[in-house]
Amino acid sequence: MPVPLVIDTDTAQDDCIALLAGLLDPRADLRAVTMVAGNVGFRRQLRNAFLTLNAAGRLGDVPVHAGCRRPLMRPWTGAENVHGDGVGGLTMDDTDQAAEDEHGVDALVRLAAEHPGELSIAAIGPLTNIASAALKDPAFASNVGTLYVMGGSNNGRGNITPAAEFNFYVDPEAAKAVFAAGFEIVVVPWHPLTLERAVFGPDTLTAIEELDTPLARFFTRVCGPTLEFDRSVGIDGTTHPDSLTAALALHPELLRAGGRYNVDVETSGEITRGYAAMSWGVHGLEPNATVVEDVDAQAFRDYLTGLLARPVEPRRPIAGV
Amino acid sequence: MPVPLVIDTDTAQDDCIALLAGLLDPRADLRAVTMVAGNVGFRRQLRNAFLTLNAAGRLGDVPVHAGCRRPLMRPWTGAENVHGDGVGGLTMDDTDQAAEDEHGVDALVRLAAEHPGELSIAAIGPLTNIASAALKDPAFASNVGTLYVMGGSNNGRGNITPAAEFNFYVDPEAAKAVFAAGFEIVVVPWHPLTLERAVFGPDTLTAIEELDTPLARFFTRVCGPTLEFDRSVGIDGTTHPDSLTAALALHPELLRAGGRYNVDVETSGEITRGYAAMSWGVHGLEPNATVVEDVDAQAFRDYLTGLLARPVEPRRPIAGV
Amino acid sequence: MPVPLVIDTDTAQDDCIALLAGLLDPRADLRAVTMVAGNVGFRRQLRNAFLTLNAAGRLGDVPVHAGCRRPLMRPWTGAENVHGDGVGGLTMDDTDQAAEDEHGVDALVRLAAEHPGELSIAAIGPLTNIASAALKDPAFASNVGTLYVMGGSNNGRGNITPAAEFNFYVDPEAAKAVFAAGFEIVVVPWHPLTLERAVFGPDTLTAIEELDTPLARFFTRVCGPTLEFDRSVGIDGTTHPDSLTAALALHPELLRAGGRYNVDVETSGEITRGYAAMSWGVHGLEPNATVVEDVDAQAFRDYLTGLLARPVEPRRPIAGV
Amino acid sequence: MPVPLVIDTDTAQDDCIALLAGLLDPRADLRAVTMVAGNVGFRRQLRNAFLTLNAAGRLGDVPVHAGCRRPLMRPWTGAENVHGDGVGGLTMDDTDQAAEDEHGVDALVRLAAEHPGELSIAAIGPLTNIASAALKDPAFASNVGTLYVMGGSNNGRGNITPAAEFNFYVDPEAAKAVFAAGFEIVVVPWHPLTLERAVFGPDTLTAIEELDTPLARFFTRVCGPTLEFDRSVGIDGTTHPDSLTAALALHPELLRAGGRYNVDVETSGEITRGYAAMSWGVHGLEPNATVVEDVDAQAFRDYLTGLLARPVEPRRPIAGV
Numbered sequence A, B, C, D: 001m002p003v004p005l006v007i008d009t010d011t012a013q014d015d016c017i018a019l020l021a022g023l024l025d026p027r028a029d030l031r032a033v034t035m036v037a038g039n040v041g042f043r044r045q046l047r048n049a050f051l052t053l054n055a056a057g058r059l060g061d062v063p064v065h066a067g068c069r070r071p072l073m074r075p076w077t078g079a080e081n082v083h084g085d086g087v088g089g090l091t092m093d094d095t096d097q098a099a100e101d102e103h104g105v106d107a108l109v110r111l112a113a114e115h116p117g118e119l120s121i122a123a124i125g126p127l128t129n130i131a132s133a134a135l136k137d138p139a140f141a142s143n144v145g146t147l148y149v150m151g152g153s154n155n156g157r158g159n160i161t162p163a164a165e166f167n168f169y170v171d172p173e174a175a176k177a178v179f180a181a182g183f184e185i186v187v188v189p190w191h192p193l194t195l196e197r198a199v200f201g202p203d204t205l206t207a208i209e210e211l212d213t214p215l216a217r218f219f220t221r222v223c224g225p226t227l228e229f230d231r232s233v234g235i236d237g238t239t240h241p242d243s244l245t246a247a248l249a250l251h252p253e254l255l256r257a258g259g260r261y262n263v264d265v266e267t268s269g270e271i272t273r274g275y276a277a278m279s280w281g282v283h284g285l286e287p288n289a290t291v292v293e294d295v296d297a298q299a300f301r302d303y304l305t306g307l308l309a310r311p312v313e314p315r316r317p318i319a320g321v
Ligand SMILES: [Ca+2]
Pocket: A009, A010, A011, A012, A015, A038, A039, A124, A125, A242
């Protein structure tokens, strides 16, 4: 039976690939896409989401809700230096596309309440929407089935700073609040997990390019700028933490190892804003999340490659592919 | 012309008196009461609000909306040691009373959008609802006419800690976000302003008691516990920061002096959580609020006493008066 | 009997006047001047101290020790925008003057150990030297008789920021450590005390000018730049927190009111670095200092004016008077 | 030519083994042992140092200086739960042993000044003494040849908290100051380095036991309690970060890989006190330390085992071996 799913996203690069999983995988019953401030400009992210829906041949099928346009307390910090426009310059006519009237946070609250204990959420951007939903509706955390969170590092290195991964850095208050809210959480940490298991190196990228399907071409264009940035910081490949998160929400069999941790997020340090403290059980703290420690990297690559091999055609032309 | 007003409150003691102003003053067009986590338990606060509506003879006339039940990021901190139940033991049958279906934050957003630039808000509790509304609707801050905030101290002493006044202490992240959101703000600081201008000493309290109206008896009972607490900390009288805030929203003529300040709130200190930095113009910071520096204390006392003298009768019996 | 005294100073403007008190008052037995990083460049401060010794006719009589050239943990922050060179452009030939070989911290430790319980210290700069001495010698805090500290505000406004007074701002870690170290401390806070009781307005300044003694001319030149700065921030006169501190160490009769407080200093806030939390007794914290709340302002002015009236001649010429 | 060396230590368990290296290795010219507050009570640490000197047959040969008895700003935090008395219950008559009159910080300053650019320091406790020396003498940092620091983790896990390694946690202000002071620093991080390369597992421990020399018996007793604690937190062996640090100071050939990093230490976070941010070069920060990334683990084990095999006899009896 398909998994009722919401993807909460700051749509750029790997967020698009994660959306493809939610849109194309028969295991997914994607109820909504909710947008949160993060990678690139908010309007840009919305356009990227519509573009991705179209690339998957599903434009118009899945509602896109605009959520919070900035973090709980702080001004928005983006990562346009990493992502550019977030879709490698692809464009389409989206003048007729608009987000739903319903706010993203209200959509999250409503969808969770409609299926208490069943809804999975893949939260692959800053956690502002999720924290807001938990604040608004005290039942939200328990109504959600499982919250998959891409964020933090498991006692490893950050990316935007040595201490912090981008999603938690952008809205540390939201991240802290989410881990205190009582969700059933599965965390996909940036490092070591995704750097060791979810980087697509030259071979995989070539294999994808050679598929030469519309989706493969979409992938190659969209992930191009990340690849360039990654290489500049010593990572030889494209990074796929968001799509791994979506994949795990749909295919728990990809998980090879995980542990119960107490996860908390620093909101007040001078050099540690957004640092995730993941305590592995020796500090006397109550576990509040399962942290993914290992996945079947080959199966994950095969999974994504398989999706990209599908002969899906966009409903309207995309320029730049 | 009456002022369209929302009172955002953590209803206990002086919040009740502020509500009376909003309910009885002909200058007030009280559109809604929105409830925020603060002084005492949330359900208790709702009951206190209904009790106050009834005491003012207006039970059923003004919608009461439940807003955020905890701060943006932190667990709720109350002040039940100061306030007890918040109404001095008064009770009534309120089994038929319930908050509106619409969430307090949504009510705030809607009401401000319905009267762009006209709505006054008296925010006399922690700023969680206001911050959430500004987060949800980017137009909220400009839709609100004037936001009157009871909170912080103007380079003076706090109450819950040396550094911090209660409302900002409870949700410093919300307070910080509100001062950054672009509102037209008038701040009523705890100290020195309200300690010097809005404490009702023995003479005033006796005068109120001698009115012997239902409202005067309500006042005496409701404010009794505060009086006891205040005396234990060296303040000889009842404190009325919230009702002063409501009064200022309705009667700008009470204001004798105010200045443009840059106000910011500490969220990360070790001993300064919730401290409000009010910069008086010499630190090169852009003003974002008007801080009330002096009011006509006698006129304020006369104003409140005048309201309490009214021969209003509760619609249903209140036990304990 | 004269008070054995050390003045720990970041010598500029009012520090010079405080030194005059220590040098000229017969109640003072000034054992040493110790220099700490603060107002202006360290070498500049040393030169200002020698200049002041000379102005008092005591060059060569009192050892000057160089202490810490930066705060415990942070880079040095000065206030040259306020103080200029700290002596209004006065100069003398000081090529033969040098600080003692013994480090200021060692001198403090030694002098306190030589007179257990008797030595008074007037700490009128950042508390780096005092904190270092307490760290080096566990007996230092109890060996010192009374530590007079100019710093912080008593639930009032700061100067360098809304929250913080300069001395505590520059080295908050030292200030925090000092209040935890077990000293017998008397605090002279910037506000409201010294702004209300130790500002010399136009009348006093004119009276001093009219004395036309070498010391009065020294005063007028040295305090000139502060006066200009003070007026630019709305204070009509010269500020004398440091000389008030020295005066109180020598003349306890100037004290009119003081209270026992718990004083702690913020080291980690975002906007509250160096804020002094002075708890007046209602927060359940153990008192660790006496905070001066009122002084005899007229007697203080008379005291300083009296010192400046003395017909002391510098031992060597001072250019610029 | 032997390396002029000071070991700055909070002597317990592996600190003792590090001292053995400094005392027995012919490459070491151990000029002094300086004691800093850390693992166990200060007096206890001094006794442990004398015991270790005796175990090495060198009691009386090397001066032991007492340094700072608490961190720069904070109260002392120990780790007696991990270390017990720090020497596994061994005792000797040390009533005639006392620390030098000269304070540890002064000894550090003097020794560095005596051999500008030549002295190596192995700092294997909190950095209070080192920070104090750099504060006292502006030339200290450049007078020191190389400062070997055991502390922090290289984007890995802490020990006392998820975020922090013990030495930096105990005195984060000192650690931060040291990395800003301009030393030539080599960092030996707790994780991953020492957990992966400097844990002695059952085989090594058995091999040492079977040496059955006085020093081997000393090792087995002294490291016993750590072993027990380590096993309780999932580490199957004894941990040797301190002795690895001393070994690297004497045998650079043990180093297999290291990188230039910018290292900074968190002093103000809520859950990140003492976290070391080690930036590996992609964040635009200037390198200020070499972080050891890999060592020859086998050679290190052989090195220590070789030292323990020596037929050294204590000068006076040690009870408990
Ligand atoms: Ca994302």
